[in-house]
Amino acid sequence: MLVHTLKSFLSNQLTIKQAKQIHAQILISSLNHLQPLFVHRFLLSTSNYSTIAYLYVQQILYHLQKPDAFSWGCTVRFLSQHGQFEEAFSLYVKMQKLGLYPTTHAISSALRSCARTGGKMGGISIHAQVHRYGVCNCVFVQTALVDLYTKLADMDTAKRVFDEMPEKNVVSWNSILSGHLKAGNLLEARRVLDEIPKKNAISWNTILSGYAKMGNMDQMLLFFQQMPEKNLASWNTLISGYVEHGEIESARSFFDMMHQRNNVTWIIMIAGYSKCGDVKSARELFDKMRKKDLLAFNAMISCYAQNSQAKEALKLFDEMLTAGVGIQPDGVTLASVISACSQLGELRFGSWIESYINKLGIQMDDHMATALIDLYAKCGNIDKAYSLFHGLRKKDVVAYSAMILGCAINGKAVDAITLFQRMVDAHIQPNLATFSGLLTAYNHTGLVEEGYQCFNSMKDNGVVPSTDHYAIMVGLLGRAGRLEDAYKLIKSMPMKPHTGVWGALLLACSLHDNVEFGEIAAQHCFELEPGTAGYYSLLANIYASVGRWSDATRLRKNMERKKLAKVPGCSWTESA
């Protein structure tokens, strides 16, 4: 009976709130009789559980009686194996504060957690403790240390620990191998590979992923063909290599060739199609998956959000929640969902999402926070955006760009420029999106010369302006009445201008009643988007404002003949 209760507790996907309720029930019920050790054994044999639920069991154990070092060790290992690295580490620290002598299981798992999260301070302090406890002779602990230092990109220390190991196994060798590849030293890695006494598939795959990341596809394929031992991960590494370097067709042909695939395989392909904008192919593969997991949904939802199909993203998210799929979203899901809401200007959804995050007990991470910064800024709540920005653990180029654009569209050009300066001081390389925000700031305030300077400085930063950047510049020059300069800029474009560019010029011409460039701009807009009535109206207005009534009438008649109705005004701040 007790076991049954526990089992249903663990196999359900629980929210924090539900888990808390059950937690309380268990505390006052008969589960008090269960021995911690028994519960741990049971947990380790169960494969279908929710990690959140496990955390609560751990707390329950703590309430029942003082758990021993073994129980703590099991818990740390469990969390580390389920991706809950921060929790694993903090549990390890707690265990030590209680004066318990950590097991090698606990130490190696805690080290693994630090390695995965890049927890440098934590990892090094565990290393120091290991010295004190004198458990340095355990292969698992030493290998975990080697891996920690390779992941921290400290190859000198990694090598020192490795060389001092009295006993090494394949895992130790593979760790040092991946360290050399992380340092970009493929030759050294190949040399080490020959030294490994008993190589396994992972050894080969590690080198293969090295070739994949170097970008030499021919060498990668050659190595793959020569590998004496291949498994599913080898194939996945191969197609992931092609995807990363934009060769989606090659990836697909190997995908089709595979006699066996797993979710990793499918997700690599879905993400690959997403990156090159082929939403249709991505969805086709997604539909063919038989057991879609959380990461598959995340990949597909992100695919929609990143390819401007926000409504589809929200639709799929809704399906995930309601259609009995039985998968709980995580922070990754929500980051994409927030992005979709932002594209739709859906503040209502945004605040709903925030309460949803609280309900599920999902930890706010930088990805989600950055998405929220963008959402709040676009809805005019710049203060909220700022406070989220200041709360970020690491401010990277994406966060800065979101904040800069946020300031720009809220008329805070000075703030945007200050942020950009701070970003440069922090040695963060600006990219295309950063400059979109910055140029928008200049555009908003009409600072033509400064904007021009900024635009020209892009190439000094190794960034080539995109069509969108030209569009903003045309808008900036045009609004200032410098229509000829704007036209010259368009003529100098190395790529074909889209309607955003010509439309910006047309709009500027209607602002300044300029027929000469207005006609040229309108002509291009008509060709590119013959079905959009707005361009005809703009040109007709220009004609009318300079008294060329017959031309205006001719254009309006032309519109009627083409059955172009005026598109009703639509604003992104308005909910659909």
Add this chain to the structure above:
DNA sequence: CTAGGGTTAG
């Protein structure tokens, strides 16, 4: 217990 292949925001 320690190693390779999957999703994340502008």
